[in-house]
Amino acid sequence: MAVAAGHVESTCVRDRGWMGTKDWRLVELAVAEDYTLVTHNSVDFRGLGPGRLGGQHAKQSIHAGLVCLNSAHVMDIERQLDLFQLVLNELSGTPDLVNQALEVFESEDGLVTIDVYDIPAPD
Numbered sequence: 001m002a003v004a005a006g007h008v009e010s011t012c013v014r015d016r017g018w019m020g021t022k023d024w025r026l027v028e029l030a031v032a033e034d035y036t037l038v039t040h041n042s043v044d045f046r047g048l049g050p051g052r053l054g055g056q057h058a059k060q061s062i063h064a065g066l067v068c069l070n071s072a073h074v075m076d077i078e079r080q081l082d083l084f085q086l087v088l089n090e091l092s093g094t095p096d097l098v099n100q101a102l103e104v105f106e107s108e109d110g111l112v113t114i115d116v117y118d119i120p121a122p123d
Contacts, residue, residue, distance in 0.1 A: 002084075007091075038067040038087070039067070040075045062098070065102065069104050070106065
């Protein structure tokens with residue numbers, strides 16, 4: 001989906017041989033190779049969210065961005081793809097996500113919101 005949307009450098013942990021890699025190491029690899037990381041394991045990477053940052057990305061002084069997919073429902077592959085399409089739509093007007101997180105939240109009633117914020121938070 002990302003490649004078709006013009007993000008031709010896109011890849012995934014499976015294709016890079018990174019399956020099973022610890023979160024802290026995934027962030028190191030993503031930063032070293034200048035990748036924006038997309039995850040539905042949000043807490044480990046961004047902490048508890050805006051105003052309560054932590055996690056692996058908040059420890060980086062500079063990174064190519066973080067995309068978090070969140071839902072009150074089971075995060076099956078269909079839901080991930082639907083939420084990721086919303087991310088791609090949002091990114092179409094964004095030059096980059098350097099030192100930012102883009103989060104998609106789907107509530108129980110199906111309402112979807114998108115939030116973009118700095119990570120790490122500015123001092």
